Amino acid sequence: MTTAAPDHQHVELRPGAYADSVTLLQVSRVVQGLAGVVAAQVAMATPLNVDVLTEMGFEVPPQAGANDLVVALRLASPDALAAALAGVDRALLDANRREEGASTVAPPRTTASALRRTPGAITVVSVPGANAFVEAMDAVDAGRDVMVFSDNVPLEQEVALKRAAAERGVLVMGPDCGTAVVGGLGLGFANVVAPGPVGIVAASGTGCQQLLALLAHAGVGVTSALGVGGRDLSAAVGGLATREALRRLDEDPGVELIVLVSKPPAAEVGAEIEAYAATLATPVQLALLGPGRPDLTAAAEAVLARLGGDVPTWPVDPPESPGRVDGTLIRGLFVGGTLKSEAELIVGDAAGAEVGHTFVDFGDDEYTTGRAHPMIDPTLRLEHLVRAAADPATGVLLLDVVLGHGAEPDPAALLAPAIAALDLPVVVAVVGTDGDPQGRDRQVEALVAAGAEVHLSNAGATRRALELVEADR
Amino acid sequence: MSTPTAVVNVGADLLADAVADQAVPVTRVDWRPPMAGTEADLATVAADPRRREANERALAAMLGVTATLVDVVPASEALGLEAGQFLHAGPPIEWERASGPLRGALMGGAAFEGLVEDPEEAVALFESGSNVSLEPCHHRSTVGPMAGVVTPSMWMFVLEDPATGRRTYCSLNEGLGKVLRYGAYGPEVLARLRWMSEVLGPLLQAAVRAQASAGADPVDVTGILTQMLQMGDEAHNRNRAGTLMLLRDLSPAMVSAIDGRGFDGADVAAALRFIGGNDHFFLNLAMPACKLALDAARGIEGATMVVAMARNGTDFGIQVAGTGDEWFTGPAQLADGLFLGDYGPEDANPDIGDSAITETAGIGGFAMATAPAIVRFVGGSVPDALATTRRMHEITLGENPRWSVPVLEFQGTPTGIDVAKVCRTGILPQINTGMAGKVAGVGQVGAGLVTPPAEIFPQALARLAELAAGGRRT
Numbered sequence: 001m002t003t004a005a006p007d008h009q010h011v012e013l014r015p016g017a018y019a020d021s022v023t024l025l026q027v028s029r030v031v032q033g034l035a036g037v038v039a040a041q042v043a044m045a046t047p048l049n050v051d052v053l054t055e056m057g058f059e060v061p062p063q064a065g066a067n068d069l070v071v072a073l074r075l076a077s078p079d080a081l082a083a084a085l086a087g088v089d090r091a092l093l094d095a096n097r098r099e100e101g102a103s104t105v106a107p108p109r110t111t112a113s114a115l116r117r118t119p120g121a122i123t124v125v126s127v128p129g130a131n132a133f134v135e136a137m138d139a140v141d142a143g144r145d146v147m148v149f150s151d152n153v154p155l156e157q158e159v160a161l162k163r164a165a166a167e168r169g170v171l172v173m174g175p176d177c178g179t180a181v182v183g184g185l186g187l188g189f190a191n192v193v194a195p196g197p198v199g200i201v202a203a204s205g206t207g208c209q210q211l212l213a214l215l216a217h218a219g220v221g222v223t224s225a226l227g228v229g230g231r232d233l234s235a236a237v238g239g240l241a242t243r244e245a246l247r248r249l250d251e252d253p254g255v256e257l258i259v260l261v262s263k264p265p266a267a268e269v270g271a272e273i274e275a276y277a278a279t280l281a282t283p284v285q286l287a288l289l290g291p292g293r294p295d296l297t298a299a300a301e302a303v304l305a306r307l308g309g310d311v312p313t314w315p316v317d318p319p320e321s322p323g324r325v326d327g328t329l330i331r332g333l334f335v336g337g338t339l340k341s342e343a344e345l346i347v348g349d350a351a352g353a354e355v356g357h358t359f360v361d362f363g364d365d366e367y368t369t370g371r372a373h374p375m376i377d378p379t380l381r382l383e384h385l386v387r388a389a390a391d392p393a394t395g396v397l398l399l400d401v402v403l404g405h406g407a408e409p410d411p412a413a414l415l416a417p418a419i420a421a422l423d424l425p426v427v428v429a430v431v432g433t434d435g436d437p438q439g440r441d442r443q444v445e446a447l448v449a450a451g452a453e454v455h456l457s458n459a460g461a462t463r464r465a466l467e468l469v470e471a472d473r
Numbered sequence: 474m475s476t477p478t479a480v481v482n483v484g485a486d487l488l489a490d491a492v493a494d495q496a497v498p499v500t501r502v503d504w505r506p507p508m509a510g511t512e513a514d515l516a517t518v519a520a521d522p523r524r525r526e527a528n529e530r531a532l533a534a535m536l537g538v539t540a541t542l543v544d545v546v547p548a549s550e551a552l553g554l555e556a557g558q559f560l561h562a563g564p565p566i567e568w569e570r571a572s573g574p575l576r577g578a579l580m581g582g583a584a585f586e587g588l589v590e591d592p593e594e595a596v597a598l599f600e601s602g603s604n605v606s607l608e609p610c611h612h613r614s615t616v617g618p619m620a621g622v623v624t625p626s627m628w629m630f631v632l633e634d635p636a637t638g639r640r641t642y643c644s645l646n647e648g649l650g651k652v653l654r655y656g657a658y659g660p661e662v663l664a665r666l667r668w669m670s671e672v673l674g675p676l677l678q679a680a681v682r683a684q685a686s687a688g689a690d691p692v693d694v695t696g697i698l699t700q701m702l703q704m705g706d707e708a709h710n711r712n713r714a715g716t717l718m719l720l721r722d723l724s725p726a727m728v729s730a731i732d733g734r735g736f737d738g739a740d741v742a743a744a745l746r747f748i749g750g751n752d753h754f755f756l757n758l759a760m761p762a763c764k765l766a767l768d769a770a771r772g773i774e775g776a777t778m779v780v781a782m783a784r785n786g787t788d789f790g791i792q793v794a795g796t797g798d799e800w801f802t803g804p805a806q807l808a809d810g811l812f813l814g815d816y817g818p819e820d821a822n823p824d825i826g827d828s829a830i831t832e833t834a835g836i837g838g839f840a841m842a843t844a845p846a847i848v849r850f851v852g853g854s855v856p857d858a859l860a861t862t863r864r865m866h867e868i869t870l871g872e873n874p875r876w877s878v879p880v881l882e883f884q885g886t887p888t889g890i891d892v893a894k895v896c897r898t899g900i901l902p903q904i905n906t907g908m909a910g911k912v913a914g915v916g917q918v919g920a921g922l923v924t925p926p927a928e929i930f931p932q933a934l935a936r937l938a939e940l941a942a943g944g945r946r947t
Contacts (some may be wrong), residue, residue, distance in 0.1 A: 018506055020655040067506065083886040106860065108505040109867045114481040116866075118500040122477040124492070126484025126505050130512050133505070134897065135483045137519040144481075149488060160520040183476035185497055187490060224474045252474050376487065405491035437494070 008038075008075040010084075011058050013045065017069035020127075021372040022093045025068075030091040036080025037073060042088060045070040046370025053381075066370060111138035124187055125174075126150055128370075132175060133157035140165045140172070147187050147227070148174030151365055155236055158229065162240040171244045177227035178205025178363075178373075179404070181212070184223060189375055191404040192435035196221020198303060199249035199282075201242055203228050203262035206363075207289065207296055207404055209431050211261060212456055213440075214300035216433040217456055218312050223254050233265030239273045244458075246273075250280040258284045259303055261296070263341075291349060293341050293461040314457040316464075317448045323425040327395040330465045331388040332338025332359035333381050335374040336458075339400045339429065343462040350466055356393075360384065375407040378414055389422045395469040396425050400458060401447070403432025405441055410438060412446035420450040427465045429458040476931035489880050505596055511896040511931050513520070514938035520892050521941035523775025531770035531778040531794045532871045532889045535834070540771050542692040542760035543633040543640075545678040547650045547670070549625035549640050552613050556586060562621025562827040564800040567607065568599040572786030574656025577913030578620035579607075582660025585666050586624045592658040594655050611781055611792070614768070615642040616760040618753075619654035619909055627666070628674025632694060632761045633910065634769075639844050641761040641768065645669055645677070650749040650813075650917055655909040655914035656822070673747065679734050680726035692722045693763040695875065697755070701835065702886070708759040709837030709843035709906040710920055715755035720748055723903025760827065763834035768883040770794045770889075777937055778870060779890040782833045782902065782925060786825035786909070789925045793892055793933050795940065801933040803926030808908050810921015820918045822911035829925075830902050835873050835888035838903035838922065839865040843878040843886075847905055861903050862887065868902065892937060895930040 002432035021029070023041050031040040039056060043049040045064035051059050058072040073084050084233065109113040111123055115138065123139040125132050129152025139146035140161065148161075153175035167171045173180050173187075179202070180187040184195055189205065191212045200217060200222060202208035208225050215222060226248065228241040242260070249255045258280075265288070267272065277284035285306060287299035301311045330347060334340035340361040347357050360373035361367075362381045374381050388394055401411050419426050428447055432440040444454045476497075482489035483502035492499045507515055517522060536827040548554040559579055561571075571579070576599075583595035583605070599605055610617045617623055629642045647665055685691060697718045704714035724745060730736050748754045767780045776794035783790055790800040805823035812820070831837035841847060842862035845855040862878060865887040872885030890902055901924035908919040 020485050022487045023712055067509075091507075104856065105863060107501055109503055109505070111481055111483050111502055111866050112894070114483070114500045116500045118479045118498075120477075121479035121481045123481040123483065124488050124490055126482075128506075130516075131504075133518045134507075134515050135502075137849065139481070149484065154516075157516055157520065164520075164522070167644050183474040185476050185480075185495055186491065187480070188491075190491075248474055263557060294684065349818075364607060372485075405494065406488055 008078050009058060009074040010075065010081055011060060012256055013061055013064055013066065014069040014071065018044070018067070019069070019092065019095065021370060022376055025372045025377045027088065027091040027095050031073070031084065031088050034084055034087045036076045037084050038076055039074040040084070041072045043070055044068070044370045046287055048367070048369050048371055056193040078264055099399065099472060108381070112142065114217070115139065115142045115144060120144070122182060124149060124356065129153045129175070133161055133439060136161055136172065137164065138167060140170050143168055143170060145171040146173070147177055147180050148172065148229070149177060149188050151176040152176070152244060152369060158231060159237055162237060164239050168242065169244070171226065173227045173246060174229040174243050177229050179208045179225065180227045181222060181225040186405045188336055189402065189404045189406045191216070191433050193433060194221035195223040195254070197224045197254070197256035197307065198253060198254035199258045200225035201228060201245040201249065201260045202226070203230050203232050203242070204338040207261045207338035209336070209404060210296045210339065211259065212299055213431045214297060214314065215303065217315065218300070218304050218309060220304065220307060220309060224249060224252065233262050233269050233273065233463065235266040235269060239265065239269045239298045242273055243276055243331070246277060246284065250282045255282055257303065257306060258282050259287055259299070260284055261287045261299065262289070264288045264290045283352050287340065290336070291345055297457040297459040314460055315456065316460065317444050317454040319449050319451045322453070323423050323451060325395045325468055326423055327391070327393045327424070328469055330396050330398050331391070331394045332357070332358040332398040333384055333388060334359065334361050334400050335363050336380065336400050336402050336431070337361045337363050339431070339458045343398060346459055346462045347466060375402050378408060378411065379463060381416060384417055385418055389424060394424060396427060396465045397422070398462060398465040399426065399428045401428055401430045401443060403430065403436040403438045403443065405437060407438065412443045413454055416446045416450035419447065419452050422451070425468055426452040427455065427461045427468070428452045429455050429461040433458070467468045477657055504633070505899070508896045508927065508931055509868035511934055514931070514934045515893060515896060516775060517938040517941050518934060521676055521775050524777060526780055527773050527775035527795065528870050528891070530887070531773045531776040534769040534773070535766045535889065536873060536875070536936070537636070538634045538766040539636070539693070539695040540632045540765045541635055542630060542681060542694055542758065544631040545628055545681055546631060547625065547674070547675055548629050548651065550622050551629045551631055552615065554623065554625040556625060557588065557604045557606065558625065559605065559607050560613055560615055560617060560621065560623035561607055561785060562610060562617045562619065562825060563783045564788050564790030564802050565609055566785045566787055570787050573823065573911045573913040574787045574825055575620045577656030577658050578622040578653050580913065581653045581662055582622045582624045585624055587662055591910060603921065609783070610827055611783055614640060616764045616830050617644060617654070618646070618756060618760065618828045619826040619907060620656055621827050622653060626670050626849070628670055628677070630758055630761060632758070632765050636763055639765065641765040643757045645673060645762040645938060646751060646754045646757040648747070649753060651668050655917040656913050658914055668883055670737070673744050676727055676730055676736055676744050677723070679730040679736070679788045680723050682725045683729060686738065692719065694758045698759060698762060698836070698876050701755070702840055702843050703879055705844050705846065707709040707837055707840040707847055707905065709756065709831040710847050710907070711752070711844050713752045714754040716748065716752055719755050721756065721941060722743065723887065756828065759836070760830050762835070763830045766834055767830065773795060775941065777892045782829040782904070783827045784824045784829065786822055789824060789929065789931060791925065791929055793937065796933060796936050799936065801929045801936070803929045806923050808906050808921035810908060810919050810925040812919035813917060816897060816910070816918035820910050820915070824906060824908065824923045825909055828906065832904050833890060834903050835869065836876060838905045840876070840878060840886045841903065842881050857930050864900055865903060867898050868900050892933045896934050899927070901925055901927060
């Protein structure tokens with residue numbers, strides 16, 4: 001199934017071919033770099049990806065479905081097609097090639113099979129949401145802890161998974177758990193932190209990362225940070241994973257203080273969890289995020305105070321050449337859901353929600369079905385960044401950059417040039433540690449050089465953005 | 474919390490790389506989307522609170538069974554089979570839809586029972602349907618290789634589980650080539666069947682019973698299977714070592730039966746020559762031993778384990794522990810393999826026989842690694858054989874500690890096919906099989922490898938999901 005339009009466009013459906021969105025992102029990048037290729041997208045034809053392709057000017061055949069691989073190429077000339085397609089095939093092959101060593105044993109095809117080969121392993125599930133439950137149940141059946149990174153997992157499946165896990169004393173982190181640190185091992189998007197006296201239970205991935213980054217800056221280590229998924233403290237799930245996570249941290253003699261980070265829980269669940277926390281030997285500090293409540297930075301400060309340490313001044317790196325404020329509105333473009341909510345809350349508490357400031361989370365389900373998370377694939381946010389900056393009403397761009405294992409290897413590489421091309425002020429919260437693979441200091445340096453003002457505290461960045469637009473009034 | 478010593482990653486490779494970067498070993502699952510249309514049913518079945526324990530029970534029940542040879546008697550006696558009653562392999566079928574080899578075997582069987590003079594006359598008899606009935610072997614605790622036709626006068630092995638007294642049955646193996654079970658019904662076929670019921674069956678009965686009355690242990694069929702799997706047999710297409718061990722165990726008592734039991738030395742010599750010359754003789758003991766084990770797992774609610782795979786030459790059917798006696802059927806496939814003489818693929822009938830009970834129990838194609846010679850049926854290699862057995866571990870619930878494969882470090886054979894895992898991986902059970910000619914009367918045309926039709930597994934899964942959903946409502 002092939003169409004050839006006069007602008008040297010090639011769109012091809014490959015039914016039955018499947019690769020995960022991260023692999024396909026890598027493939028697309030490789031193909032974009034080939035001679036004669038103007039633009040390229042190799043993706044599963046989910047509704048979102050079809051929209052993206054349509055916006056890029058590709059005509060996707062109407063019968064394209066989520067199980068079809070679509071190869072879309074815009075070429076400098078039709079002669080480049082054969083070489084480009086060969087490049088696509090090579091990139092797909094390379095992406096699937098793994099170092100097998102001398103062994104010829106085929107890899108396991110299910111989590112159950114992998115756990116039979118690797119007893120005692122902890123499992124990380126990131127298959128599409130509709131398939132995640134079945135894989136995670138394999139781990140629960142085997143009595144092994146599991147982190148479900150996948151989002152779009154139906155609520156009733158989360159409940160079934162966590163009930164089965166609770167019966168067996170298994171910890172389920174997630175679904176939609178982006179971050180965990182288990183006994184020092186980072187899973188998902190995890191920051192590199194030193195071990196220490198704090199244990200975290202987090203119903204929010206980037207909220208947890210902000211806390212890890214602030215505590216690390218203050219010199220306080222974290223041995224375990226257990227994500228439980230954003231719905232765990234809802235009435236439907238009833239905090240099943242939160243209880244198990246609290247129990248585990250309480251058992252750990254190295255944990256002196258447990259911090260529970262979450263949106264405010266359903267009332268009855270909150271009461272149960274507080275009652276349960278009261279039975280533990282380790283003190284539990286609640287950091288519940290919501291209107292009129294302390295933000296993440298305030299929560300980190302409270303933790304430091306409780307541990308008897310000093311609260312440092314959170315770092316702010318001013319831009320080399322600040323932009324000019326013309327418009328009146330903050331445009332918040334986030335990759336971290338909790339960071340976006342926190343910014344929205346702070347601005348709402350200060351200025352009221354009706355003013356017209358806008359906040360978008362590109363990690364939300366509506367942007368990630370069949371696509372990699374924006375911490376891996378910055379394309380969507382970069383597109384929106386240009387559009388938001390072009391809007392005359394925009395006064396300040398407020399962004400986050402989240403570092404750590406699993407995230408883009410060098411987010412500033414694409415973001416800094418995009419920022420440098422803008423005239424208006426850009427405030428960025430760079431959430432990470434100097435130990436992270438991307439190196440927070442290197443990222444900050446590149447962004448500052450491009451004209452951004454960089455904070456470690458997302459709350460600090462948000463307040464600064466408010467200050468900028470309000471000073472201009 | 475202690476640092477995990479290993480991680481299993483299913484999904485984005487990037488997350489596995491992030492773990493590997495922290496110097497923790499990662500096992501990467503080669504995940505692919507499940508069979509089309511099974512996502513919701515897979516989730517429902519996975520959420521069934523009975524499933525895990527039910528499958529553990531089903532597997533343990535099956536592995537707990539041992540089979541011993543306790544008697545050899547005519548089917549009329551063993552099964553109460555009466556004139557005009559015919560058993561056949563596979564799921565239920567009527568004459569109109571029966572394939573060539575099944576028809577040929579039924580025709581020969583009718584002549585053998587004296588219902589007709591000439592096998593050709595049996596066509597009218599079966600078309601009329603009067604005074605004849607067809608029923609699957611599986612419905613009578615029996616299994617039959619290829620066409621699997623059993624009539625009242627045929628002699629049957631009787632296998633028993635000593636722990637429970639449960640029994641299963643199988644006819645005596647006729648050898649290869651022009652034989653009834655491959656659909657041949659010529660005079661030489663009928664003459665052999667008569668000798669088997671006049672001499673071989675009674676002689677074996679005398680031997681088995683004499684051993685029992687002398688206080689000797691009965692032939693341990695499960696034990697022979699254990700040994701033959703370490704001697705190059707996979708107990709479906711290769712039964713050479715098993716057959717010789719059976720001869721070893723029975724021949725003294727057979728020779729002793731000359732005294733006063735109406736057999737002469739020539740009878741015993743003919744019987745020994747017949748058994749020793751038929752490499753497949755033991756198959757008809759391996760099959761009922763497998764059925765005896767698998768039947769122990771029948772009717773366990775919530776269990777997703779396959780308890781029978783069987784073909785009648787037209788349909789391939791499976792039965793599952795958690796779905797009672799229901800058959801899930803689809804079109805039987807053509808085997809891929811080698812052909813005898815001038816025969817070719819166009820001469821072959823689709824897959825037929827109850828012998829896939831061996832794969833259902835974890836041997837046959839599942840134990841290919843232990844019998845690399847079988848791979849040559851499809852021009853394969855020894856690594857292919859190893860890969861096949863390893864692949865079957867992806868769709869099974871456990872391993873059989875009794876039946877182990879030396880070349881795989883004595884790993885147990887992959888045991889207990891899980892309907893859900895088949896649907897998740899798209900890996901179909903690998904079956905080793907003989908090929909019958911598609912025209913009645915031709916007999917065997919080859920042997921090779923075959924798989925079930927894929928669609929029967931989603932069918933069975935849908936029923937399991939339906940029962941799981943119903944179970945939760947009550």
